[in-house]
Amino acid sequence: MKLNPYLMFNGQCETAFKFYEQCLGGKITAMMTYRESPEPDADQIPPEWHDKIMHVALTIGEQELMGSDNPPKYQEETKGFSVSISLNDPAEAERIFNTLAENGVVKMPYQQTFWAYRFGMLVDRFGIPWMINCDRDAG
Template sequence: MAKLYSYLIFNGTCQQAFDFYKSVFNTEYSDFSTFGDMPQDDAPDPLLESDAQRVMHVCLPINKDYKLMGSDSNSKSGDVIMGSNISVSIDADSREEATRLFEGLSKKGYILMPLTNTFWGAYFGMFTDKFGVNWMINYDEVK
């Protein structure tokens, strides 16, 4: 069965926020990368210097069953409005489950990123459902 997590988006303060959460929960990052860590070979638009140090993805395990995840906005996505900067992130157990959940939940919604194979080894997509809730669907091809 899929696992659900909270995913927080910040306007350039993600690392400071997650350093704070890390100190409170007394745990360590299981994943941390910046936009500057992304391969630029196939990028349609060049990465702006101002975006390179922003957090692309961070994962902070809170306990054995729950992770808090986050990232920064960037110049392409634009700033988020605080309060609407949270997504429900689903880690699917299979590619088929990811597709089923994505297609079902995104019906009559707005697709921000269709399900696609990513450079980090996942099958991943993002959308806002017809009720305005932000979702991320992920299946790690490499476990």
């Protein structure tokens, strides 16, 4: 079994995933717009959404983060989850936290906790919640 987070956006998916590719050191391996879809019902998507992302995949090591733009009638508020990243490198964990936090909202500052060398929570500029954890043994 393989679990992959699938993030939904309201028109900013391409920008978000290009940002995540740089921030997380991954590689976008697939990106398809609604215009490129072979789905016969794709013409039901409003014209202003034809260049929005129907599906994107970002590979980071052996992990994959996926996403798409939800047409407005399907878009819902992001709630009830966070994308969690665990690292052993304190400097890299802090860099990722700070980069994701740019123009976002820090919910819990990146700091030492009883379970981790450093841990922090934020919602990035695209509305995606993240938890960054640097293992206790890393310090």
